[in-house]
Amino acid sequence: xxxTSNLAVEVDNLKKYYGRIKALDGLNFKVYEREIYGLIGPxxxxxxxxxxxxxxxxxxxxxxxxxxxxxVVEEAAEVRKIISYxxxxxxxxxxxxxxxxxxxxxxxxSKSKDELKIMVEEAxxxxxxxxxxxxxxxxxxxxxxxxxxxxxxLMVHPKLAILDEPTSxxxxxxxxxxxxxxxxYVRTYGVTVLLSxxxxxxxxxxxxxxxxxxxxxIVLEGFPSELKSKYEASNLEEVFAKVTQIV
Amino acid sequence: MSNxxxxxxxxxxxxxxxxxxxxIGIIIMPMITFGVMGFFMQLSFKSIKEAALKxxxxxxxxxxxxxxQFLISTLKSNTNATLKIFxxxxxxxxxxxxxxxxxxxxxxxPENFTQNVTLxxxxxIELYTLFKRLSLSEGSAASMPRALISYLNSYLVDKRLKxxxxxxxxxxxxxxxxxxxxxxxxxxIVNVPPESVVNIITSQSLTxxxxxxxxxxxxxxxxxxxxAIEKEEKTLETLLTLxxxxxxxxxxxxxxxxxxxxxxxxxxxxGYTYYLGSFSSLSTIETSISAEKxxxxxxxLGFTLLxxxxxxxxxxxxxxxxxxxxxAEDVRSAQTLIGYLYFLIFIPSFALMLTDIxxxxxxxxxxxxxxxYTHPIIASKAALLEDYLxxxxxxxxxxxxxxxxxxxxxxxxxxxxxITAKLSLRFKRKI
Numbered sequence: 001x002x003x004t005s006n007l008a009v010e011v012d013n014l015k016k017y018y019g020r021i022k023a024l025d026g027l028n029f030k031v032y033e034r035e036i037y038g039l040i041g042p043x044x045x046x047x048x049x050x051x052x053x054x055x056x057x058x059x060x061x062x063x064x065x066x067x068x069x070x071x072v073v074e075e076a077a078e079v080r081k082i083i084s085y086x087x088x089x090x091x092x093x094x095x096x097x098x099x100x101x102x103x104x105x106x107x108x109x110s111k112s113k114d115e116l117k118i119m120v121e122e123a124x125x126x127x128x129x130x131x132x133x134x135x136x137x138x139x140x141x142x143x144x145x146x147x148x149x150x151x152x153x154l155m156v157h158p159k160l161a162i163l164d165e166p167t168s169x170x171x172x173x174x175x176x177x178x179x180x181x182x183x184x185y186v187r188t189y190g191v192t193v194l195l196s197x198x199x200x201x202x203x204x205x206x207x208x209x210x211x212x213x214x215x216x217x218i219v220l221e222g223f224p225s226e227l228k229s230k231y232e233a234s235n236l237e238e239v240f241a242k243v244t245q246i247v
Numbered sequence: 248m249s250n251x252x253x254x255x256x257x258x259x260x261x262x263x264x265x266x267x268x269x270x271i272g273i274i275i276m277p278m279i280t281f282g283v284m285g286f287f288m289q290l291s292f293k294s295i296k297e298a299a300l301k302x303x304x305x306x307x308x309x310x311x312x313x314x315x316q317f318l319i320s321t322l323k324s325n326t327n328a329t330l331k332i333f334x335x336x337x338x339x340x341x342x343x344x345x346x347x348x349x350x351x352x353x354x355x356x357p358e359n360f361t362q363n364v365t366l367x368x369x370x371x372i373e374l375y376t377l378f379k380r381l382s383l384s385e386g387s388a389a390s391m392p393r394a395l396i397s398y399l400n401s402y403l404v405d406k407r408l409k410x411x412x413x414x415x416x417x418x419x420x421x422x423x424x425x426x427x428x429x430x431x432x433x434x435x436i437v438n439v440p441p442e443s444v445v446n447i448i449t450s451q452s453l454t455x456x457x458x459x460x461x462x463x464x465x466x467x468x469x470x471x472x473x474x475a476i477e478k479e480e481k482t483l484e485t486l487l488t489l490x491x492x493x494x495x496x497x498x499x500x501x502x503x504x505x506x507x508x509x510x511x512x513x514x515x516x517x518g519y520t521y522y523l524g525s526f527s528s529l530s531t532i533e534t535s536i537s538a539e540k541x542x543x544x545x546x547x548l549g550f551t552l553l554x555x556x557x558x559x560x561x562x563x564x565x566x567x568x569x570x571x572x573x574x575a576e577d578v579r580s581a582q583t584l585i586g587y588l589y590f591l592i593f594i595p596s597f598a599l600m601l602t603d604i605x606x607x608x609x610x611x612x613x614x615x616x617x618x619x620y621t622h623p624i625i626a627s628k629a630a631l632l633e634d635y636l637x638x639x640x641x642x643x644x645x646x647x648x649x650x651x652x653x654x655x656x657x658x659x660x661x662x663x664x665x666i667t668a669k670l671s672l673r674f675k676r677k678i
Contacts, residue, residue, distance in 0.1 A: 056488060058666065077492070093258065093480070093482060
């Protein structure tokens, strides 16, 4: 384990090849504790690959990634204890009820029955699904399922929450609800969040700092307000468009 | 068993048993199929039995004399037959009546029947069986009148012999040599004809391959589905980032598959036994000889070795199907991929159902020995014959095979292969 002052994630010259295809080409960035850090970029830029490597699902071709000082390859088991990952197209076990699913997930993180109960109660609150949690997951709408999954991700109080497109495919109401929940929860519990999103409104609303990935490299990084003034843009969408044209 | 493992196992079993596809395909369908098949078999055998024991018979008595009367009165007093008797009538008249009133058997006693019997000439009785529906019960209806004629024959032979030599034993006269059959099993002489031993061996050698076949097929389907469903429902990535060892995830999938496969196989075997039982409803006399009586039993050591052999076969089949299913993206393609492995189970099961491996040509023998799933089938017979060395060789081979597969599976689960492995089925894309 490396000593890290207040670093939550450190990505160092990260490269990833799928056969001959280069997905990441020497990626470097740092995420600080209690920060909400957003990765933005076009489809195929390498956002999901980066998150999957940090979540210990994929292994880098070269380079290093540390989560709170733990190497994601060498100390994957330690990393998994402190992260909670929400994939973009995640599902839940359809033949379990929402409540059973939350119990199942909480049992891996809780050390006692009381702790488990608290986690599940918190998830019930976050999801806002109330009585529907007693129904099987297969009866849920897409929005309900995503609320359940966000609740599952946050209830365990991870040191690092990795959210891949947290509101992808959701309608305005569900997306608004979830963004609000994420922001409130993160501020209350001091969780570090690393997320990826296509939605610039979402990124601006949620993130303290953002990084633009293009062709497997970070081409821009900074605070949203700083980036907007640097590129004389009214929102991050314009910044995004200008930078990708230049690159 | 750690808490995390127990939680994973409980989730796996719940998810599998609650999956309607598995519940219907593996538990409910075999019950219904065998239940319905057995029910219809029993109905069919019941009608055959009834037709045999309570035949409807039309008798045309053109003799109207002592022996025809004797035959008819024996039929009336000793059987449950429904009789309709016509005196001195043409067959065509009787046939029309029989067709109109559903009498499948017509017995014609010719005019000089008694006279021929009395004179010691060969007398004739004509039995006509009417096939209107081409059913088995129609065919069996003539069995009782035939048995009765046979009885009458014995009676007449006995009577004639006694009139010639009152002290003669008819049985000995007709069969001067009697064969007494013995079988030697595991060096022990038992007073049982070889046919009975063959019957027992046949039933045993059918049961084991069918059991192995069903258990393995169920287990492979379930374990392949358990990994493919995680991919299809997009739950695998989350599962793999949980703070639980990847080998526990693999282990829970293997054990839950064994549990569900055991339930499925039990249901299948209960159904199969019921179905087989429906055949025995045809027999009226208890002729079975137990395997214990002739010494064809398995010792505790034999049972243990057979259990290890089966366990290794199941384990290796489960791991093999998981390794293959990792390459599938959904349940359907996993089932397709698993289907390609079934030949490994079907070939030894069918080849060894009625044949002994040693009687096969050498190349065939080698092929069968290479297939791991041959060994539990061989072991079942070897256990009966107390040939523990053969079982042990099979166990060593299967243990080696299972270990290699377990190593491959654990490598897949502890690396990114479990996420990234994909098999492009090119032929599918052309469709």
